[in-house]
Amino acid sequence: EVGISDCSSQLLDKAWLRPLNNRFSPSTLRGAFQTLKAAFKQAHELRYIDENPLSDLSFTMLLPASIKPKKAALAGLPLSEVIKQFQHFIPPDRFLCLLCLGFLTRNTETVMARWRDFDTQIMSWSIPEEHTKTGAALTLPLSSYSLKWLADYKRQQRRYCSSRFLFPVKQGRSSWSSSYAAQRIMKASRGRFTLHDLRKYGSTYLRDSGVDYYLVERLLNHKKTNLDATYIHTTLRAPLMEVIECWHRNISEVIKS
Incomplete structure (x- = not known):
């Protein structure tokens, strides 16, 4: 019913944002807006539309309120919990x-x-660039504790499946998708936490324990500035191994108890 050239900030505010503002969080609405804007931009670049009415429109023009990061569901809990x-x-x-x-x-x-x-010989986990969000390959040191975790899990997996993947589908020919994994954990936890909440908790725990900022950033594999990259790509295996060994020892002690 609405012409593409008539898609303005006023229209989005009246017909889209206001009806949904009480149903969804600002961060969810921002994600939807970014998707819409990307679609208009691509349509214009491919010459499906002559003009892009959203080219100069930003989400803050529609909803000026600052969007705060979602608080981690596990924040403040002791590691045992x-x-x-x-x-x-x-x-x-x-x-x-x-x-x-x-x-x-x-x-x-x-x-x-x-x-x-x-x-297991050089005690490292290599994550190829095509599997990372940043497009940068990542090598993580394995602790003596994680070697045992892997060995125990591999024995368990062999009871029902033989696969080259740690988390295979039933026939073992491919791995789970990230969305399927997210759904499994949401269901298993009854919505109490997500996999990203565990990542957030671990990074907060390490920072609160006094671990160097750059070491935590290296583990998180955040996108780095040139200055960060110069610092991080120096010899970090030894300090990273020390951090991982200590962190995994804490986790293992909790599991045993």
């Missing part, structure tokens, strides 16, 4: 949570992991 949240999950779900918490990895980086990515 966090691990208790997923300790009763079935092995694949439990191990996925353990990796995201223990290595601060993202959902996709974790669920697409293959057994060959873990080198």
Whole structure:
């Protein structure tokens, strides 16, 4: 009913934003707006439309209120309570949570992991660039505790499946998708936390424990400035290994108790 050239800030405010403002959070609405704006931009670049009426429109023009990051669901809990949240999950779900918490990895980086990515000789986990959000490959040190976690989980997996993936679909020919993994954990936790909440909790725990900012950023694999990259790409394996070993020891002690 509305011509493309008539898609203005006034129209979006009246017909879209106001009806949905009480149903969705500002961050959700911002994501929807960014998707809409990207679609208009691509349509204009491909010459499906002569003009892009949203080219100069920003979300803050529609909703000036600042958008605060969503508070982590596990914030403020002791480590023992966090691990208790997923300790009763079935092995694949439990191990996925353990990796995201223990290595601060993202959902996709974790669920697409293959057994060959873990080198137990040099004690490292290699995450290829095509699996990371930043497009930068990441190598994480393995602790003596995580070697045991991997060995135990591999024995469990072999009872029902033989696959090159840590989190395979039924036939073992491919890995879970990130959306499927997210749904599994949401269901298992009854909506109490997500995989990203575990990543957030782990990074906060390490920072509160006094771990160097750049070491935590390296584990998180955040996009780096040139200055950060110069610092981070120096010899960091030893301090990273020390951080991981200590962090995994704390986790293992909680699991044992």
